[in-house]
Amino acid sequence: MNYAIIGTGAIGGFYGGKLAQAGREVHFLFHSEYEAAVAQGLRVDSVDGDFSIRPVRAYRDTHDMPACDVILVALKTTVNDRLPELLAPILRPGSLVVLIQNGLGIEADLADRLPAHVGVAGGMGFICSNRIGPAHIHHLDYGRLTVGLYRGDETKCRTFLDELADAGVETVWAPDLAEARWRKLVWNIPYNGLSVVLDTTTEALMAHPSSRALVRSLMIEVQHGAAACGITIPDTFIDEMLAMTDRMRPYKPSMRLDYDHRRPMEIEAIYSRPVREARTRGVELPRIETLERQLRFIEKKYLP
Amino acid sequence: MNYAIIGTGAIGGFYGGKLAQAGREVHFLFHSEYEAAVAQGLRVDSVDGDFSIRPVRAYRDTHDMPACDVILVALKTTVNDRLPELLAPILRPGSLVVLIQNGLGIEADLADRLPAHVGVAGGMGFICSNRIGPAHIHHLDYGRLTVGLYRGDETKCRTFLDELADAGVETVWAPDLAEARWRKLVWNIPYNGLSVVLDTTTEALMAHPSSRALVRSLMIEVQHGAAACGITIPDTFIDEMLAMTDRMRPYKPSMRLDYDHRRPMEIEAIYSRPVREARTRGVELPRIETLERQLRFIEKKYLP
Secondary structure, X not given: OEEEEEOOOOOHHHHHHHHHHOOOEEEEEOOOOHHHHHHHOEEEEEOOOOXXXXXXXXXXXXXXXXXXXXXXXXXXXXXXXHHHHHHHHHOOOOOEEEEEOOOXXXXXXXXXXXXXXXXXXXXEEEEEEEEEEOOEEEEEEEEEEEEEEEEOOHHHHHHHHHHHHHOOOXXXXXXXXXXXXXXXXXXXXXXXXXXXXXXXXXXXXXXXXXXXXXXXXXXXXXXXXXXXXXXXXXXHXXXXXXXXXXXOOOOOOHHHHHHHOOOOOOHHHHXXXXXXXXXXXXXXXXXXXXXXXXXXXHHHHHOO | OEEEEEOOOOOHHHHHHHHHHOOOEEEEEOOOOHHHHHHHOEEEXXXXXXXXXXXXXXXXXXXXXXXXXEEEEOOOHHHHHHHHHHHHHHOOOOOEEEEEOOXXXXXXXXXXXXXXXXXXXXXXXXXXXXXXXXXXXXEEEEEEEEEEEEEOOHHHHHHHHHHHHHOOOOEEEOOOHHHHHHHHHHHHHHHHHHHHHOOOOXXXXXXXXXXXXXXXXXXXXXXXXXXHOOOOOOHHHHHHHHHHHHHOOOOOOHHHHHHHOOOOOOHHHXXXXXXXXXXXXXXXXXXXXXXXXXXXXXXXXXXX
């Protein structure tokens, strides 16, 4: 199988880099960092051992790339409208597109706009990884990738996971993608939004009783939203997420980094879509909706 | 009747100043501005005509003040714990204490801690007034005072309102104090909290669809909270509050001013108490509670 990495940043660069390092044929799409990638390769400083992919199969346009069996999309969901056009040149019958992105409903939206023979899966990375320079990534901790199939050939999807595991990445097969997506929201919804609205870190949110109570209330609303969609998230999972965050080093969630760099925030995929999915089934998520509206107001201030 | 003004700031200075200007005996409690008040009197620059009270009956300790018939309290609710001690020297049998303050349940809390012969009322000022210097107030617009009795002699309370009306202040008698307090919260809850959390003005909150929708949702929650307490606030009142705010000049609510000056915010009286009153009756106010918890987190950042 050959691979395409659409968006070679902290996430795409890490997983694609691991596959390439293990000898797989991996084609990387770069944007502004293309020249640096050609000149110095893709560098990954990792807690598990530093490595470089040099030369790297680098491109700045998907029209120059070959068709691929597995396409990992690691762009922000804020550009997903452009994905069908971007992916068209590298699709072949039976290609599998894996969205390593945040939020809900993104696989359904993309699948509706791709040819029926193209498979679509969702990937959720549990990883601390930053871009520290052009084509240069710092992998600080964790790395697990959870993948669930939305449509297409399960065997191909599992083969991809096997090859990733062979490359040294911890992988998890999610038999129910929607459940995995809702579980991920249990963490993403409170910490991403509150770190922006309250201009703070996960550590401070956990330290004050009022924000900690608010985090928990938001998690419980995610649980209610999931239940409206027929998905059971046990109470113990909420306790686990709180305990895990207590153990984490102070951390800026991805939405907070987007805000700090005045980039669009993934409000639609992480907040608006879950609120709508629950409302369609007669369940209101008022706390999440409050956060959604606050975030939209804040984004308007710097992206009018 | 003689009067005491406890807290001679933008609000207490205005209403007390109007009474004194009309020839009433008014005793003003000052704090740091006592010397300025003695030296230059109390100055009120008003859209209705500037005036000065000079000399002004100024004090810096209630132990030096005479007992009074009507005592207007215009301090922040954040110091209400100290009111019984502060008021003790100026109470006489039948004194009426009028709390010109924001929030819910403040009359009940104070009444429990005052002698039974002391009357307690609540006052809600609809006024744009700022303190612009020591013992110097700028009254920009409006001025209406709505007063409702919590306990005590209604005749005395109405006489106070008559004397205030004679002094040129628009007055409204509220037959149901709890209803008047909940109605005031319809405005106070969205605009105070959001102007702090979103670092903005009433004008910007009205201009963006997402914040405007959030303002309205919060108003509807106040309506639900009132309903839980047996008080009907009609939908038209919410529309009126939105329309009125559309017409207002850009305005910083009092909580935003407290935040800007790093003073304690009136979170307890404006947010926590309404949430508790509704919850006691089986009704959750999740959006208001979200705002409450965000405000407590923000306050902790500057008042640890």
